[in-house]
Amino acid sequence: MKTVLTILMLVPIFPKLSETFILNQITGLISRGHRVFIQAKIPGDITKMHSTVAKYDLINKTYYNTWPDMNSIDIVIAQTGMRGADFVAIKDVLGFKGKLVTFFRGVDVSRALCSHPKRYTNLFKKGDLFLSVCDFFRKRLVVHGCDLQKIVVHHSAIDCNLFSYKTKKLVSDESIRIITVARFVEKKGIEYALQAFAQVVKKYPNVEYHLVGDGPLEDKYKKIIQQLDIEESVIFHGMCTQQQVYDLLDHSHFFVLPSVTGVAGDQEGIPNVLKEAMACGLPVISTYHSGIPELVQHGVSGLLTKEKDSQALAEYMLYLVEHPECWPVMGAAGRQRVVEEFDKERVNDVLEQILYKLCC
Structure with a gap:
């Protein structure tokens, strides 16, 4: 006993x-x-x-x-x-x-x-x-x-049973949906993702960027979006329940979280939302930040850039937009990694x- x-x-x-x-x-x-x-x-x-x-x-x-x-x-x-x-x-x-x-x-x-x-x-x-x-x-x-x-x-x-795996495929005439789920704070690096996305949507106007969360930098991000003239392509969802997050991940094609070290030294551990996205079969784009490389293997389950590099982020976003055949392979590798270790x-x-x- x-x-x-x-x-x-x-x-x-x-x-x-x-x-x-x-x-x-x-x-x-x-x-x-x-x-x-x-x-x-x-x-x-x-x-x-x-x-x-x-x-x-x-x-x-x-x-x-x-x-x-x-x-x-x-x-x-x-x-x-x-x-x-x-x-x-x-x-x-x-x-x-x-x-x-x-x-x-x-x-x-x-x-x-x-x-x-x-x-x-x-x-x-x-x-x-x-x-x-x-x-x-x-x-x-x-x-x-x-x-x-x-x-x-x-x-x-994370509870992998809540984030059931789905092979990501592009349906004809479907908009490609990029997603970030995060608190709107400095260490999440969202401003760099927005700068990168502006380059993507300039080339592919049908791509959407979905932002899930809230926080003190929300007004700043909305101003950046306005300055970049991408208001029609960025969709804010606010703070969501776990089930709502799952539904949004389920209908997205790849995930972006470009974490950075904050001015005061604030850092991530291994963000759980990356695990959740990978559990759903989403390829991920993130950074060589803190413990993230312990989860995401570059070129296998996702793509990693150095911190605060919006140009590299744009190149990786464009790569995944232009190579949807990579989505199922990266997604399967990510799901396996999360199930086995997290x-x-x-x-x-x-x-x-x-x-x-x-x-x-």
């Missing part, structure tokens, strides 16, 4: 529509028989949440700026480095005697370390295990003083074994 673990997840906001990777982890551990509770600093918008939040009654398992009986908790999993650093400073006051696991996913190991290099000194000393979502971040943690023996690379997962069932099985090894 396997041991049942009692786990407390520390998150900044719950529920949060964009953080399906955390939700997949929570529900995956519950489905494996473990008791999981959530501690969040800020309540999320319950009018915009995934159906699994209600299915697993997660709101009633969530503490907002209060704490459960910490003597009953076997493992605390901080879903960001910042939450881990905050918790390690108060864990003794709370009476916590279990194990502390901390994920490093993006801003917490890029911009946060650039601005405060000693931010995690105490966490590195007192934390029991650190899970990095990519090898690129693992190396950075070591540089900043984390014990290599305490770090395990553990990828964020599907939530496999990744959650691995996480369960990591947690057992740590505390049992």
Whole structure:
């Protein structure tokens, strides 16, 4: 009979529509028989949440700026480095005697370390295990003083069953649809995609570019679109549910996410939306940024450029527009890669074994 673990997840906001990777982890551990509770600093918008939040009654398992009986908790999993650093400073006051696991996913190991290099000194000393979502971040943690023996690379997962594979083909007289799903922030590099797309649509006026998401740079992007005179070819969809995103991916031909390092040092890990696009059979265009080359193999499942190179992006967009025969081959390779390494069932099985090894 396997041991049942009692786990407390520390998150900044719950529920949060964009953080399906955390939700997949929570529900995956519950489905494996473990008791999981959530501690969040800020309540999320319950009018915009995934159906699994209600299915697993997660709101009633969530503490907002209060704490459960910490003597009953076997493992605390901080879903960001910042939450881990905050918790390690108060864990003794709370009476916590279990194990502390901390994920490093993006801003917490890029911009946060650039601005405060000693931010995690105490966490590195007192934390029991650190899970990095990519090898690129693992190396950075070591540089900043984390014990290599305490770090395990553990990828964020997606539910491949939600993103069923479809061979991408061009139907006669059909417009080619390029898509980006992203928060409208600097590190997503969308302005470079827009500059590149302007070159594409100049040559092929029937190509469409669909933007899914929202964020602080939306007005800036709309001004760029106006300046480039491509308003009729760029379609904004706003923030969408997971099912809506799937439907849009299903009706698109290839995916673009030209991630860049922000001015303040902000970086991606391995963007989950790239995994979702590849799971749907979409060829992808992205950049040699952070952990992305650990997912996308250049020339096999997609095409990679250096950061902030709109000319190279345009050339790769044009290549895929002009060579639809490449779509099924790249799409199949991408789907295989994601299913083998990033599907939530496999990744959650691995996480369960990591947690057992740590505390049992």
